[in-house]
Amino acid sequence: MSKKQNIAGKEADDKLLRSRTEAVHEALRLAILEQSLQPGARLPEDAVGESFGTSRTIAREALGRLAVEGLVELKRNRGAFVAAPDLEEGREILSVRNGLERVVVQALAGHISTQQQKTLREHVDKEREAASGASPHRTVRLSGEFHLLLAQMTGNQLLSRY
Numbered sequence: 001m002s003k004k005q006n007i008a009g010k011e012a013d014d015k016l017l018r019s020r021t022e023a024v025h026e027a028l029r030l031a032i033l034e035q036s037l038q039p040g041a042r043l044p045e046d047a048v049g050e051s052f053g054t055s056r057t058i059a060r061e062a063l064g065r066l067a068v069e070g071l072v073e074l075k076r077n078r079g080a081f082v083a084a085p086d087l088e089e090g091r092e093i094l095s096v097r098n099g100l101e102r103v104v105v106q107a108l109a110g111h112i113s114t115q116q117q118k119t120l121r122e123h124v125d126k127e128r129e130a131a132s133g134a135s136p137h138r139t140v141r142l143s144g145e146f147h148l149l150l151a152q153m154t155g156n157q158l159l160s161r162y
Contacts, residue, residue, distance in 0.1 A: 024052045024062040032071045032082055033144060034137040039084035043072065048080075068161075100162055101147065107154040116153050123149060 028048070031037045049059035063080040066072035070093070073081050085093060112120075123146055130139040151159040 020052075020054050021058050021061045021065070024048065024054060024058055025065045027052065028062060028066060029069070029071060030141065032066070033141040036137075037082050039082050041082040043080040043082065045080070096162075097147075100151070100159065104147075104150050104154055104159055107156065107159075108150065112153065120146075120149065 028037070028043070037043070043063060045056040045059045045063065048063065049056045052059070063072055063074065067074045067080070070085075071083050073083050075081060123142070127139060127142045127146065130142055148160065151162075154160075
C-alpha cells in the first residue's frame with residue numbers, strides 16, 4: 001500500500017470516528033436537554049458505548065465534548081455524570097449566557113440575511129408548536145437551540161461553541 005493510500009485510509013477512518021462520536025454526542029446532548037437523563041445520572045463509558053453500538057473510545061470522546069459544554073461532569077476515578085449545577089452555578093451560567101447573548105446580538109444587528117430571517121421564523125414556529133403541546137422539555141431544548149442558531153449565524157466558531 002502506498003503512503004498516499006495509507007493517508008487516505010487514515011483520513012477516512014478519522015472521518016468515520018468523528019461522525020460516530022458526533023452521533024453519540026448529539027443523542028446524549030438531546031437526552032440531557034430533554035431531561036430523559038436526570039441530573040446526577042451516572043454515564044459509564046462502557047454502557048454508553050454499548051447502547052450506541054460503539055466503542056468506549058467513542059463514548060469517552062462524546063462525554064468529553066459534553067463536559068466541555070457543561071452538560072456532563074467528569075469525576076476522576078468515578079466516571080461521567082449528568083451535570084447537576086447548584087443554585088449559585090446556575091446563576092453564574094445565566095450571567096455568562098447573558099453576556100454572550102449581548103455579543104451575538106451586536107454581531108448580528110443589521111447583518112441578518114433574508115434566508116437567516118426565514119430560518120429563525122421557522123424555528124420560532126417550532127417553539128410555539130412545542131409550547132402549545134405537552135412537551136415542556138422539547139420547548140426548553142428548542143429555546144436553547146435558538147440561541148445556538150443565532151451564535152452560528154455570527155460565523156464566530158468560539159461563540160457557537162460557548
